[in-house]
Amino acid sequence: MATEDFDVQEHLPLTARLSLAAGRDLIFGPRWSCSAAVVVFDRNSGDHWIVSLLAADVLSSMSAARAGSLASIAKSVPAAGSYYDPFAATTMVVENLVGYDLIQVG
Amino acid sequence: MNRLRADRCVLGKAFRAPSNLMRLSLSEWTTLINDARQCNLLGALAVAASGDIDAFPAGPARHLRGMSLLSQRQALSVRWEVHRLHEALRPLGQTILLLKGAAYVMGECMAARGRMFGDIDILVPRDRLGDVESRLMINGWVSAKSSRYDQYYYRKWMHELPPMTHVRRGTVLDVHHNILPSTTRRHPKAEDMFARAVPIAHADLPWIRVPCPEDMLIHSATHLAHEGELDSAMRDLHDIDVMVSEFGHADSFWNRVCEYSTQQQLAGPVLLILKLAETVFGSNVPDHVISALGRVERTSVGALTSIYLNAIPFRLEERTDALAVLTRSLLYIRSHALRMPAHLLIPHLLVKAFAKLKPAATDVTDPTDRHPA
Amino acid sequence: MRVRSSIGEVAEHIQRFYATRLQSPTDVFVDFDVQVQPGLGLRRTLHRQCRFLLDDNESFFPLPFDQAAPMLEWGLNWCVASRPVGYLVMHAGVLAMGQRAIVMPGHPGAGKSTLCAALHLMKRWRLLSDELTILEPLSGTVLPHPRPICVKNESIDIVSGFPGASLGRIYRDTRKGAIAHVACDQDSISQGMVPAKVHWVVFPRFVQGGGRKVEEVSRAEAFALISEQSFNRERMGEVGFNALCSMLSDASCYQITYGSTQAALDAIDEVVG
Numbered sequence: 001m002a003t004e005d006f007d008v009q010e011h012l013p014l015t016a017r018l019s020l021a022a023g024r025d026l027i028f029g030p031r032w033s034c035s036a037a038v039v040v041f042d043r044n045s046g047d048h049w050i051v052s053l054l055a056a057d058v059l060s061s062m063s064a065a066r067a068g069s070l071a072s073i074a075k076s077v078p079a080a081g082s083y084y085d086p087f088a089a090t091t092m093v094v095e096n097l098v099g100y101d102l103i104q105v106g
Numbered sequence: 107m108n109r110l111r112a113d114r115c116v117l118g119k120a121f122r123a124p125s126n127l128m129r130l131s132l133s134e135w136t137t138l139i140n141d142a143r144q145c146n147l148l149g150a151l152a153v154a155a156s157g158d159i160d161a162f163p164a165g166p167a168r169h170l171r172g173m174s175l176l177s178q179r180q181a182l183s184v185r186w187e188v189h190r191l192h193e194a195l196r197p198l199g200q201t202i203l204l205l206k207g208a209a210y211v212m213g214e215c216m217a218a219r220g221r222m223f224g225d226i227d228i229l230v231p232r233d234r235l236g237d238v239e240s241r242l243m244i245n246g247w248v249s250a251k252s253s254r255y256d257q258y259y260y261r262k263w264m265h266e267l268p269p270m271t272h273v274r275r276g277t278v279l280d281v282h283h284n285i286l287p288s289t290t291r292r293h294p295k296a297e298d299m300f301a302r303a304v305p306i307a308h309a310d311l312p313w314i315r316v317p318c319p320e321d322m323l324i325h326s327a328t329h330l331a332h333e334g335e336l337d338s339a340m341r342d343l344h345d346i347d348v349m350v351s352e353f354g355h356a357d358s359f360w361n362r363v364c365e366y367s368t369q370q371q372l373a374g375p376v377l378l379i380l381k382l383a384e385t386v387f388g389s390n391v392p393d394h395v396i397s398a399l400g401r402v403e404r405t406s407v408g409a410l411t412s413i414y415l416n417a418i419p420f421r422l423e424e425r426t427d428a429l430a431v432l433t434r435s436l437l438y439i440r441s442h443a444l445r446m447p448a449h450l451l452i453p454h455l456l457v458k459a460f461a462k463l464k465p466a467a468t469d470v471t472d473p474t475d476r477h478p479a
Numbered sequence: 480m481r482v483r484s485s486i487g488e489v490a491e492h493i494q495r496f497y498a499t500r501l502q503s504p505t506d507v508f509v510d511f512d513v514q515v516q517p518g519l520g521l522r523r524t525l526h527r528q529c530r531f532l533l534d535d536n537e538s539f540f541p542l543p544f545d546q547a548a549p550m551l552e553w554g555l556n557w558c559v560a561s562r563p564v565g566y567l568v569m570h571a572g573v574l575a576m577g578q579r580a581i582v583m584p585g586h587p588g589a590g591k592s593t594l595c596a597a598l599h600l601m602k603r604w605r606l607l608s609d610e611l612t613i614l615e616p617l618s619g620t621v622l623p624h625p626r627p628i629c630v631k632n633e634s635i636d637i638v639s640g641f642p643g644a645s646l647g648r649i650y651r652d653t654r655k656g657a658i659a660h661v662a663c664d665q666d667s668i669s670q671g672m673v674p675a676k677v678h679w680v681v682f683p684r685f686v687q688g689g690g691r692k693v694e695e696v697s698r699a700e701a702f703a704l705i706s707e708q709s710f711n712r713e714r715m716g717e718v719g720f721n722a723l724c725s726m727l728s729d730a731s732c733y734q735i736t737y738g739s740t741q742a743a744l745d746a747i748d749e750v751v752g
Contacts, residue, residue: 022311023185023189023310025182029720030724034697035697036699037697043182043716044185044189045183045275046182046186048720131506132506132507132508133507136512143534163508168510171564172564172565173563175563175718178716
């Protein structure tokens, strides 16, 4: 599925190796039933973010494992399953998280 | 007279015998907590008394625990800064040596426990300063000192770049290329510290090193001995005490301390500071080390020791004591004399006096203004 | 708290608002040793000023001499917010009915202080603080430190009209405009050592001429809004984060919009049920 703003060449390939950005040590707030968002806290920097359930799942899975490919992460995170195109959704979320220095590529 | 004054130092006594803290009255606790806070040793006191905090009265216990928590938080923050620093400088393929607080944290030394952390200090070779500064600026650090004179002073005479502040995080980085200003008579060699530096236990930070324990001690001692502002003297001496306690049980450690300080003509400052640490905190420095350093350093360190003991602000009231103020001005001038030759010293001090700004203050009516405790 | 001042106004202020809590005991532990003193040097005679000191350190710009008492109150707020004693401190008013607390985070202009005064004086909620909510991580409870409520500008007239309202002097031309202090009742003072558990987090929004509205707010959003108002959450690190999450988990969060004091009180009634 390719839309105008989803130009395949500009996005991370599904084979991209991803890991949690060096120095991050994340803990997660509760999954409140009233919220479609989760609070994430980095013990080291003291920063916090309010992220979507999908992003929380991605970060959670990367905190647990050392590294993974974008494809494997998209397949394994529970929240991705609720999207029409789990790979596209996960890719966009990951790119966002890279922008916040939460995930690093390579 | 020195020994008496040191004995009157309640704070030193608290560290020498933390078990006596159980017997303090609430007023004595108020004074002790206050003194410790002024000397930046409240967190360290919490560590020294950690086994007993639960048995202390609720008031002091709160302050001790609070500071301890803050210290841990700051240590984590240092860790994050070092990661960002590594990320920024990695393309240079250059080893970066952490100094002081950052070194204690990343080297997992006992001196990090209970300590407050401010600027991050790093050492890089002089010929790579330009590259380092560029990479830092690309990654968000900007030079803090704005006056042209300050920039000139720093780059020409000092052993470090003007402090750099990170635009987003507001943290400060001091980039050194040597341990002491190049105008100092005695020049310790940064290359030696690099050669003896040790890696840290973080697999994702391969370019970061910390000084070996002997160099940590020598650096800390030298820094204090050359320092004009004595406000952090108690804290620095406490660092020394902890290092002596952590590393000093092995003869090989002391042999190397003597060897390295002699090589770098720093036996005098090291001896002075070790003697002060002994007096104030009861540091366990072996007699043979004192004698060995004393033999190297001909000039008597005794007089200097007295001066320092009179000048170090042990507690609040003493900051304004006439003798203390006088001796502190002598030491300030001495310190500058050590750092800069006389003909350069006077114009520098004059310019600083004219350029002196009011100390930073905040607006009491704005509750969102943050200020370190 | 130990307060020293050579300024008469400050002594009067303390006498008026803290009389029942004054002690001269021989052996106490002092958390904050504060002073409000006249300005130094030439300023002593020309434009008189007053200074605030904590442990003999002066961290603030001086204020006009006339504002010595407000300076004391603002200074004390700063002390509580900035000194690390292991508590999470948030910029929010907090009151309690028994041991069930309502926390009202304060964005400027939201009408938090007026609402605090209204709940306290008209609905007899116990005052824990009008400005700073102190959360103790270990117990998850809020610790009281009842002090005079600071009200500003139009609010002064409104609160003066509340039953039993006891206001001090009005100070004009301060950085916040006109301000006055409202005494809290003796009951709040005598329960000053009784903590409370947070049941409701309410974000007040005053809209001139607006109607009354009560909307539930998701906890994640509440976290974001409160985070902006925490003084020391970053310095508390993980402990502060967990404490805030737990507090929210056990509370219901709302935003209330109102155009009058009565509407606000009705909205709160609706929230607490």
